[in-house]
Every structure is written in C-alpha cells, then in structure tokens.
C-alpha cells in the first residue's frame with residue numbers, strides 16, 4: 001500500500017498485447033526463423049514419437065494431428081507437418097469458413113494448396129470434415145491425438161492469445177463438449193511464453209494443455 005492506494009499490475013488488454021507481439025514478430029530475421037523451424041521439427045517430432053509409443057498399446061483409429069499452415073511471421077511448422085507425415089500421422093490443416101467456423105482437410109507433402117477466401121492463408125482444397133462432430137476413439141476412423149494451435153502468445157497458466165478472430169475458441173469449445181482426448185498444444189517463440197495473467201482472459205477463451213517452443217515443451221496438465 002502506498003499512501004492508501006493499493007499498487008497492483010493490471011493485465012494488459014488483448015489488443016495492446018497483440019500489437020506489441022506482432023511488432024516483435026515482424027523483426028524476427030530469416031536465419032532465426034529457419035532455426036526455429038528445425039528446432040520445432042525435432043521437439044514436436046520427438047513428443048509425437050513418445051505419444052505414439054503409449055498410443056500403440058491402445059486400440060484406436062488412424063493417428064491424426066490437426067496442425068496449421070504457418071503465416072510468414074509465425075514460428076514455422078511446415079517441417080513439423082512433413083516430419084509427422086513421414087512418421088505415419090494423418091495431417092489435417094484448418095479451412096476457414098464464414099462465421100469464424102473451422103473445418104479440416106487432409107494434407108500430404110504433395111497436396112497443392114489454395115488460398116482461403118476469408119484469411120490470408122493457404123489450405124488443402126478438401127474435402128473437409130468438422131473434427132468436433134466426427135466420432136473418434138476406439139473403433140472410429142480418425143483419432144486426433146494432437147492439435148497444434150497457432151498463437152501470438154501463451155501465458156504460464158495455458159491461456160492463449162490468438163489473432164483475434166475467435167476461430168479456435170469457437171472450435172475448441174465444440175471440440176471439448178465431446179470430451180476429446182487429443183492434446184491441445186500452442187506453438188510460439190520462446191519469449192512469447194508470458195507470466196500468468198499478462199493479458200486479459202475472457203470467459204470464452206479456451207486454454208491449452210501444452211506449449212511447444214523451439215527450445216522447450218511446457219506441459220501444463222500436471223499443474
């Protein structure tokens with residue numbers, strides 16, 4: 001207390017945090033970005049191999065990863081997607097639909113991509129599925145064990161700051177309603193993991209289970 005006033009640090013608004021992070025991302029140089037891509041390929045590839053070993057003991061369907069196609073400023077996951085595909089995973093990428101809905105289309109390293117009509121991102125031409133509506137688990141076809149989720153930042157309690165469309169929050173709310181077992185993992189640069197409470201969190205925000213950075217895996221499920 002100072003002179004009767006309680007000194008607290010308010011969380012920054014989402015908008016001001018986004019502006020700061022976008023500016024920082026714009027100054028990441030090409031070699032740094034390339035190193036991040038190789039490091040993420042190793043980190044996420046190793047994580048997937050360990051997860052597949054435990055999964056091997058279960059009777060599940062086709063092992064799938066719901067990933068994304070990186071924008072030029074994001075930590076690159078192109079090599080991650082290729083590595084997971086080489087390891088036998090089915091890789092799905094998001095397709096943005098009107099009303100901020102996400103559907104998913106299969107991707108392989110030879111899939112030609114098309115530009116989205118809604119956002120400045122390419123995606124496979126389709127067909128698409130609604131992953132929050134398809135049945136998964138034993139006896140079903142698609143078993144999404146990992147969702148890689150783009151973010152501008154994540155705080156240490158797992159709250160995620162995205163680009164501001166609300167695509168993933170809407171999708172994850174529907175996904176969670178079906179009690180899916182897939183691990184929700186944000187992908188950010190190392191210095192984008194912020195102390196808990198660094199930015200505003202609203203009731204619709206969907207937290208993640210895990211954070212992948214080029215340097216580390218932060219598993220928040222045990223906290």
Ligand SMILES: Nc1nc2c(c(=O)[nH]1)N(C=O)[C@@H](CNc1ccc(C(=O)N[C@@H](CCC(=O)O)C(=O)O)cc1)CN2
Pocket residue numbers: 022025068069070071072073074094096119120121150151162163164165166167168
């Ligand atoms: N790679 C990627 N795919 C994704 C997302 C994402 O954040 N990253 N999304 C997450 O929901 C959805 C698309 N949402 C988006 C919402 C806004 C902007 C956008 O405003 N882009 C800025 C550039 C931002 C930057 O480069 O940092 C622009 O067009 O100026 C892009 C995608 C689904 N697919």
Ligand SMILES: Nc1ncnc2c1ncn2[C@@H]1O[C@H](COP(=O)(O)OP(=O)(O)OP(=O)(O)O)[C@@H](O)[C@H]1O
Pocket residue numbers: 014150160161162163164165166167168169170173204205
């Ligand atoms: N489940 C939901 N139902 C309806 N509207 C939602 C839902 N989740 C988020 N929204 C709306 O989406 C908008 C953007 O939300 P927010 O700023 O949290 O996006 P974000 O997480 O940064 O974006 P993204 O998920 O696309 O990366 C807000 O106006 C919010 O009210």
